[in-house]
């Protein structure tokens with residue numbers, strides 16, 4: 078069996094979208110089910126800054142100055158094609174696990190809100206900040222400070238990266 082970094086539920090797969098690739102449910106998935114367990118490399122700011130432009134799109138933030146990503150495009154696996162939506166069906170549960178926030182129907186794209194894993198410019202590069210997710214409540218512009226919005230905090234409480242969860246707790 079081929080070794081892999083990440084685990085993606087067999088109930089989902091990588092497929093082509095209008096914008097590139099995404100992950101889609103192959104069958105119905107129940108609320109709270111585990112969708113992805115990410116593997117990869119833990120990077121500090123310096124290591125992140127040395128990534129190629131293409132690889133800079135990949136990492137998500139797991140602490141103030143730590144990111145989780147890959148060093149080669151060839152290391153990308155289906156789980157790495159997880160896209161953003163302003164009305165996502167998934168969120169983080171701990172640093173590396175993504176779970177379903179609600180029941181997901183076969184054919185739906187699996188998405189998270191980048192607000193749950195982004196607090197500085199490294200984790201959300203400029204060209205990713207115009208949102209075309211198409212959700213009714215699309216913010217159009219997504220920012221690294223979206224986690225500070227009360228409505229966002231309420232929506233994803235318990236499903237942010239733990240370091241953001243802690244920051245929210247301190248502020249409220």
Ligand SMILES: [Zn+2]
Nearest residue numbers: 163208210215
């Ligand atoms: Zn959007």
